[in-house]
Amino acid sequence: MKLIPTLLAAAALASGFAATAQEADIRKALAERIPQMDKIDEVRPTPMKGLYEVRIGTDLFYTDAKGNYVIQGELIDTKVRRNLTEDRIAKLTAVEFSALPLKDAFTIVRGDGKRKLAVFEDPNCGYCKRFERDLQNVDNVTVYLFLYPILSPDSAEKSRNIWCSKDQVTAWQDLMVRDKPVPAASCDTSALQRNLAFGRKHKITGTPTLIFANGARVPGAVGAKEVEKRLAEASSENPAAN
Template identity: 60%
Template sequence: MKSPTLRLGALAAAVLLAGGAAMAQEAQIRKGLAERIPSFPKIDEVRPSPIPGLFEVRYGGTEIIYTDAKGEFLLQGALIDAKTMTNLTEERIDKLSAVDFSELPLKDAMVIKQGSGARKLAVFADPNCGYCKRFERDLQSIKDVTIYTFIIPILGPDSNAKTRDIWCTKDAAKTWRAWMLDGALPPKSMDPKCDMAAIERNLAFARKYRVNGTPAVFFEDGTRKPGALPAAAIEKLLVAAAKKG
């Protein structure tokens, strides 16, 4: 019978061998993709998928594609677990893009309270974003929620101007909704002392967490979703976040 020391040594050796094999496999895939597609983006991570012989390649933070063991073939699209009908690709992206709600700089947001305001969500939006305006309309029907809106002017010079005009009014949240819902132009800001540092911090946060499009929506459980979610989807995600909390 082997001694405990020998058994532990054998286990450690097996772990090292497995780790070395995994590193060699990752290196082979990186090399294969680089040789076949010189313009392929910088790879962040390579890891096995649930399908034997198929590997997940992650790049750009949360972009995912699949390849074989030699990096000879690429597969784009969602990987579905047929037993549970779970979208494993979407599940993985949600996990990768999650942001702790407590990390959001809420002091730099416009705040709108609907009903009791017991539930919370945050949205990064540009004043000239059509999808943001549609999202804002759907938000009106959501009950008992506090909405934190972070303005990030990313769609050009006019977005910068409108952001300043909205942010520098006495009631930025009210001015924001008037513009987004009714098209009421905000009054031109004439205040030379208006502090725009919060908007710069919003942009810095967006860059750090790769908020590259608007609207980008964050929920209390860390879930992050891109795009103009319809009211039913917003409600579903708020309910799920409350259960996790």
Template identity: 60%
Template structure:
């Protein structure tokens, strides 16, 4: 008899979860006009609390959609920021999905460690990041140019991409303020492809760093932070 009861409980659990998800999907849009389409509803480790994902934004609600919470969910026992972990997972980019043909590569030392970075040549934070990145050894860097800060960014990106030594021209400009020169005459389809990739993966700021494990970090992280991620 007990076995039958246990089996019935196991069968009922998914149905209950499905019903609660349906309730949340129904109530929240009805009560919040203009709410964007809900992409996913998932139960959290906290009893009665559900994650609501809209695009890559996370909010929380109860099983009836009576309350909506914007904030951070922290597991105090494990001292883990569950919201941050979830967003990092949503923002991750598989290294295998990067179109490396649209980047130029710089190898330092044995080059065993790998990272990719999306940068605009007129980005001040990128210049700061490049000076910190220059202190990291035994790394392969795949540099994707995404000119998003105006027409001059596109001009400089073309000059860098069309130069005989892309890496040297890039380093000279970003670290030594040696302005790229010349009339860029070459195939610059890679720059267009990079901008399309950035739109697809919502890379809206520079620098954006992607590590071999898929971890994606926006902003000018310092040398120590780069090393920490590479050593994971």
């Protein structure tokens, strides 16, 4: 009676060795043939037989079992109509909401403020202005606004003026929603430097970048309807965050 479990364990062990050997072969082949792929973070099989995912940071590639061919593109499961590449990148780029340094952001509270959203924005970003104006239509939310001056030296100056303002929320909305300039101000701006460091660590390369309570990251100026949808998803996945 003990024979079957023993055989199953042996088969699982052999499968593990085979997978490890396969990964090693792919790593070796790609590193030798494509120098830019000499530092692969992960190799793993995909749901498509014979196709392997190769991950370098958050960049995904696909290859055959011998590393003879490389594909850069999206893998789509037509049965369930899901973009597997998109899903995987979403998981890789997710940021734990609890890991956000909220002390380096200022808060905008609307309604009961029950739902949570963090946004990284540059004051010179046109897409951010469009996003902010549409965001006025979203109620019952607390927005943690991280100033993220990455576009120009003037972005750093405007961010300083907003951060050092007596009323950060009014100063921000004056600039982004009402097109009113923000008066010059000065104070300790180390928080802005920490925001930039946090963004580099988590590869936040554009603004606006939204992070929801479930860790989902959404780049770009999405509309109010999409924000509402994402807030609802985050609430259902992480009730404790409400």
